[in-house]
Amino acid sequence: MTTSEARVVEPLAKFHAKVYVKGRIRIINNEREFLGLTDGDIVKLIIRTLDEEKKPIARAYFEGMLVSGGNVTIPKDLIQKLNIKKGDMVEVLLVGYTKLNEIIPKEHYRLLKQFKYGKFKLITADEEKQLLESITSILY
Incomplete structure (x- = not known):
């Protein structure tokens, strides 16, 4: 494959989020506004846990529904598998979304x-x- 044929795949957005009570994270307002995301839309996310040097140590894909203020909840089983705790910082890649009002x-x-x-x-x-x-x- 030549360099002109190489395809760079990038997420729609990449940001860091603090994990709140019950695994809730927030998709920042600028990203929601830019993509036209509203409460009730389904977001497709890759979440990465990070080590002390801020390097990814584990990652997972999940889909969740945006609720008030751009919040989405990481599934309970995933929180346990990745040992995510309230207050942790995670890296979030927004890789897709579905606007329910369109389907x-x-x-x-x-x-x-x-x-x-x-x-x-x-x-x-x-x-x-x-x-x-x-x-x-x-x-x-």
Whole structure:
């Protein structure tokens, strides 16, 4: 392979992140803004643990969902396998993402966001009665 044929593969972003409670890390705002990432998007990450000289000693790939403030949680089993502790610094390579609003029909995406944000509505006794009637008419 000649140098002109050589292909350099780079991540979309590379940064260092502090590990917070329950393995939460944050994708920095500049990266999210640049890529147009929002809460609910799926990110594809390579995470590297580092030694004292800041050299990678272990690495893993996982996919996670962005939640408020650009947070994503490292899977619990992965935290244990890589012996990651709260307060550790890890190297993060953002290698891909999926914008759910582009692949899920609008009405389903809207429902997913409602679950995510724990949306609710206070109702009157009359609204409760109407809701119960409509639900039971569907079931029976």
